[in-house]
Amino acid sequence: MQTETTTMKEITQEKWAKRPLIISGPCSAETEEQVIATAQRLANTGKIDMLRAGIWKPRTKPGLFEGIGAKGLPWLQQAKKITGLPTTVEVATAKQVEDALTFDVDVLWIGARTTVNPFSVQEVADALRGVDVPVLIKNPINPDLELWSGAVERIARAGIKQIGLIHRGFSSYGNTEYRNAPMWHLAIEMKRRNPDMPIINDPSHICGRRDILLDVAQKAIDLDFDGLMIESHIDPDNAWSDAKQQVTPERLAEMLSTIIWRKEDNNSEEFHAALEKLRQQINHLDDELMQILSQRMKIAEKIGEYKKNNSITILQTNRWNSILERAFAKGDKIGLSKEFITKYFDAVHMESINHQNKIMNS
Ligand code: PEP
Numbered sequence: 021m022q023t024e025t026t027t028m029k030e031i032t033q034e035k036w037a038k039r040p041l042i043i044s045g046p047c048s049a050e051t052e053e054q055v056i057a058t059a060q061r062l063a064n065t066g067k068i069d070m071l072r073a074g075i076w077k078p079r080t081k082p083g084l085f086e087g088i089g090a091k092g093l094p095w096l097q098q099a100k101k102i103t104g105l106p107t108t109v110e111v112a113t114a115k116q117v118e119d120a121l122t123f124d125v126d127v128l129w130i131g132a133r134t135t136v137n138p139f140s141v142q143e144v145a146d147a148l149r150g151v152d153v154p155v156l157i158k159n160p161i162n163p164d165l166e167l168w169s170g171a172v173e174r175i176a177r178a179g180i181k182q183i184g185l186i187h188r189g190f191s192s193y194g195n196t197e198y199r200n201a202p203m204w205h206l207a208i209e210m211k212r213r214n215p216d217m218p219i220i221n222d223p224s225h226i227c228g229r230r231d232i233l234l235d236v237a238q239k240a241i242d243l244d245f246d247g248l249m250i251e252s253h254i255d256p257d258n259a260w261s262d263a264k265q266q267v268t269p270e271r272l273a274e275m276l277s278t279i280i281w282r283k284e285d286n287n288s289e290e291f292h293a294a295l296e297k298l299r300q301q302i303n304h305l306d307d308e309l310m311q312i313l314s315q316r317m318k319i320a321e322k323i324g325e326y327k328k329n330n331s332i333t334i335l336q337t338n339r340w341n342s343i344l345e346r347a348f349a350k351g352d353k354i355g356l357s358k359e360f361i362t363k364y365f366d367a368v369h370m371e372s373i374n375h376q377n378k379i380m381n382s
């Protein structure tokens with residue numbers, strides 16, 4: 021006779037292998053009613069594979085809602101019973117692993133603030149020894165691929181066979197368009213290093229706001245990500261955490277039907293599909309280059325201000341020569357020709373002078 025848990029294990033296996041794998045649910049479990057209603061409405065869309073909810077919430081500052089704690093676990097168990105959806109929860113300590121497993125959470129995930137800390141990742145890994153549960157590992161909050169890889173290694177060494185990655189963007193100082201900059205090239209490199217590991221994109225924590233979720237989700241699908249984790253809430257504006265980035269289950273379903281799901285390469289289209297993927301990667305990198313250039317111009321403007329206040333000329337030949345020398349040496353090491361570096365820096369420098377000029381003559 022099959023027990024209920026083996027059945028759930030099989031469903032989880034099936035979902036884990038499904039493409040795209042769609043995970044959704046609230047940032048935080050708040051009340052039993054909220055968890056169950058969100059789960060039911062998500063299940064009704066027929067587009068969701070797994071239910072997420074934060075039970076323990078690592079918050080940047082004290083005094084914010086830090087999660088309902090273990091008392092929310094039976095709510096998730098109940099939501100699973102009603103909808104048949106496997107559940108996933110963030111864990112950061114051995115005790116949280118133990119509690120989550122006691123309440124039959126089907127997939128565990130390690131959050132960005134935990135991946136940065138080898139002590140915590142090791143504690144979670146040790147608690148997972150001998151346990152057969154899939155684990156998703158979010159990228160660390162800082163753009164450090166070695167930390168992300170290190171976390172994967174620690175969990176793998178504990179004997180976990182099913183490991184997946186979640187790309188949730190990287191924090192940076194100052195305001196950008198994103199809450200956490202996607203830095204797609206890092207996710208692409210992680211994917212290259214771990215070709216057999218599913219990689220899921222989390223547009224919610226990258227965007228920090230609703231209006232650009234779809235755009236980021238589409239980019240991820242274009243880059244051949246294996247799925248999406250998107251936060252949803254029955255009353256997004258009044259969510260106890262991450263209110264600005266959550267959407268209702270129905271809005272999520274709408275978004276999912278708007279996304280253009282790229283087909284697997286088939287024989288006749290193989291060449292075109294591969295080309296398209298490469299072009300998408302080029303587009304994303306170009307977008308990032310432009311973002312970075314715009315940041316560079318903002319710094320140039322600050323310098324312009326400083327020079328203005330101190331009556332210093334814009335062009336300082338020594339500084340310009342040293343920039344070029346440095347760039348030639350670096351370019352040589354990474355395969356960029358002197359000719360290209362010269363043209364590129366000339367253009368950047370001219371643009372920078374124009375920005376400074378505007379400031380100095382304002
Ligand atoms: C979350 O998923 O709600 C969360 C806390 O995410 P992250 O670890 O990416 O910040």
Ligand code: MN
Pocket residue numbers: 047048251261262
């Ligand atoms: Mn969140």
